[in-house]
Amino acid sequence: xxxxxxxxxxxxxxxxxxxxxxxxxxxxxxxxxxxxxxxxxxxxxxxxxxxxxxxxxxxxxxxxxxxxxxxxxxxxxxxxxxxxxxxxxxxxxxxxxxxxxxxxxxxxxxxxxxxxxxxxxxxxxxxxxxxxxxxxxxxxxxxxxxxxxxxxxxxxxxxxxxxxxxxxxxxxxxxxxxxxxxxxxxxxxxxxxxxxxxxxxxxxxxxxxxxxxxxxxxxxxxxxxxxxxxxxxxxxxxxxxxxxxxxxxxxxxxxxxxxxxxxxxxxxxxxxxxxxxxxxxxxxxxx
Amino acid sequence: xxxxxxxxxxxxxxxxxxxxxxxxxxxxxxxxxxxxxxxxxxxxxxxxxxxxxxxxxxxxxxxxxxxxxxxxxxxxxxxxxxxxxxxxxxxxxxxxxxxxxxxxxxxxxxxxxxxxxxxxxxxxxxxxxxxxxxxxxxxxxxxxxxxxxxxxxxxxxxxxxxxxxxxxxxxxxxxxxxxxxxxxxxxxxxxxxxxxxxxxxxxxxxxxxxxxxxxxxxxxxxxxxxxxxxxxxxxxxxxx
Numbered sequence: 102x103x104x105x106x107x108x109x110x111x112x113x114x115x116x117x118x119x120x121x122x123x124x125x126x127x128x129x130x131x132x133x134x135x136x137x138x139x140x141x142x143x144x145x146x147x148x149x150x151x152x153x154x155x156x157x158x159x160x161x162x163x164x165x166x167x168x169x170x171x172x173x174x175x176x177x178x179x180x181x182x183x184x185x186x187x188x189x190x191x192x193x194x195x196x197x198x199x200x201x202x203x204x205x206x207x208x209x210x211x212x213x214x215x216x217x218x219x220x221x222x223x224x225x226x227x228x229x230x231x232x233x234x235x236x237x238x239x240x241x242x243x244x245x246x247x248x249x250x251x252x253x254x255x256x257x258x259x260x261x262x263x264x265x266x267x268x269x270x271x272x273x274x275x276x277x278x279x280x281x282x283x284x285x286x287x288x289x290x291x292x293x294x295x296x297x298x299x300x301x302x303x304x305x306x307x308x309x310x311x312x313x314x315x316x317x318x319x320x321x322x323x324x325x326x327x328x329x330x331x332x333x334x335x336x337x338x339x340x341x342x343x344x345x346x347x348x349x350x351x352x353x354x355x356x357x358x359x360x361x362x363x364x365x366x367x368x369x370x371x372x373x374x375x376x377x378x379x380x381x382x383x384x385x386x387x388x
Numbered sequence: 389x390x391x392x393x394x395x396x397x398x399x400x401x402x403x404x405x406x407x408x409x410x411x412x413x414x415x416x417x418x419x420x421x422x423x424x425x426x427x428x429x430x431x432x433x434x435x436x437x438x439x440x441x442x443x444x445x446x447x448x449x450x451x452x453x454x455x456x457x458x459x460x461x462x463x464x465x466x467x468x469x470x471x472x473x474x475x476x477x478x479x480x481x482x483x484x485x486x487x488x489x490x491x492x493x494x495x496x497x498x499x500x501x502x503x504x505x506x507x508x509x510x511x512x513x514x515x516x517x518x519x520x521x522x523x524x525x526x527x528x529x530x531x532x533x534x535x536x537x538x539x540x541x542x543x544x545x546x547x548x549x550x551x552x553x554x555x556x557x558x559x560x561x562x563x564x565x566x567x568x569x570x571x572x573x574x575x576x577x578x579x580x581x582x583x584x585x586x587x588x589x590x591x592x593x594x595x596x597x598x599x600x601x602x603x604x605x606x607x608x609x610x611x612x613x614x615x616x617x618x619x620x621x622x623x624x625x626x627x628x
Contacts, residue, residue, distance in 0.1 A: 154580050165584055230484075325408040
């Protein structure tokens with residue numbers, strides 16, 4: 102009833118409608134031809150629509166480009182954080198300081214080169230909007246940093262400390278990127294998997310006490326997280342990680358148990374080159 | 389190394405304790421906030437449902453002003469609800485997108501209905517800035533996400549084929565031409581966007597089926613000589 106189009110517009114439509122053949126051809130031509138040519142043929146309505154969609158297109162292009170760059174930065178952080186983790190796993194009784202020194206350097210390189218790129222990209226905005234794009238990298242980074250810290254000091258690196266180390270990377274005039282609790286907790290959950298490997302490695306190296314320390318540490322993390330996880334935002338991913346974490350804890354416990362129970366047979370054999378006895382050691386390792 | 393671990397384990401576990409207690413507190417706070425947001429989102433949802441049921445009357449060829457008056461009452465309700473939502477989120481600057489998922493779908497539906505109503509009244513597309521205006525949103529504080537807006541517009545497009553079919557059935561033979569022209573322009577405009585492989589892309593891909601359906605209806609009307617020829621401004625008013 103309130104159809105009040107301008108008369109010019111009406112005429113345009115009427116012309117369109119006078120011939121069925123012409124109008125469908127026109128409609129098809131519109132669909133297939135380059136949208137950039139549109140405005141000339143379109144009514145004022147359509148021109149306004151085009152102008153509005155130009156703005157939306159610009160917004161989407163900018164956002165998608167930024168997202169792509171963030172994803173790339175995140176992937177670089179992941180790859181290089183993994184290298185730090187592998188470096189830490191090269192640790193043994195004899196080369197501890199040397200290995201950790203290299204790991205520290207590698208970790209600093211990840212922070213300076215790759216985290217800084219992410220920080221610059223996210224300067225001031227979109228921390229939550231683009232979280233999906235950078236979350237994997239940040240989790241891996243948390244994992245590497247906490248693993249290194251544990252080997253160095255036996256403590257869990259706090260989120261506060263990590264975030265403090267990120268501050269110098271960003272321009273002080275912007276709101277700095279701070280890792281959120283969710284990504285930190287997800288990273289710590291992955292840390293327990295690495296600690297399990299580390300513990301098994303230490304046992305096979307004869308460092309039973311160190312393995313037990315790891316065991317207590319991982320158990321404590323698991324216990325703390327059981328309280329935190331139900332309150333997390335989207336906790337499907339985290340619930341899966343909790344299951345994996347429990348498996349890791351149990352694996353370390355079983356390994357410690359085996360060595361403890363068979364300790365009398367096992368420990369004296371360490372370093373023994375007699376091939377007849379290596380079988381016993383191997384059995385422990387499989388657990 | 390082992391004793392180093394031992395001696396530090398007590399102090400480490402207490403600092404760990406403190407950190408995780410802090411997390412628990414913050415996450416619980418965040419959870420409470422989310423509950424408040426969800427409560428408002430639920431109200432938005434029920435308001436859009438009312439609005440939808442009002443708008444459904446156009447399929448029963450009720451006059452547009454009557455339908456619009458009822459539906460517009462809900463826009464005011466929505467405006468109030470979005471103000472409440474904005475107030476909650478202004479407590480946490482910069483965390484708009486942390487909770488975005490909790491009101492997204494409801495907002496998309498609201499946009500589709502408001503845009504459909506606007507189209508019924510003016511035969512124009514309701515622009516992003518106009519929706520913000522209608523809902524009393526301010527993009528500097530609490531704005532409307534452009535992707536949500538575009539998805540809402542795609543939903544609106546889904547309504548049009550049904551509207552055309554029912555209008556023709558009640559004797560408004562000019563309707564298909566109008567809708568076809570509008571939808572053709574809209575589809576062309578969407579083609580200007582570089583979309584990712586996401587939900588918006590999927591909805592846009594669906595729009596061509598709406599367009600095709602409207603073309604079919606227009607064809608059916610046209611080929612039987614039912615479509616009005618010449619200046620049809622006169623009877624349009626009474627038919628709609």
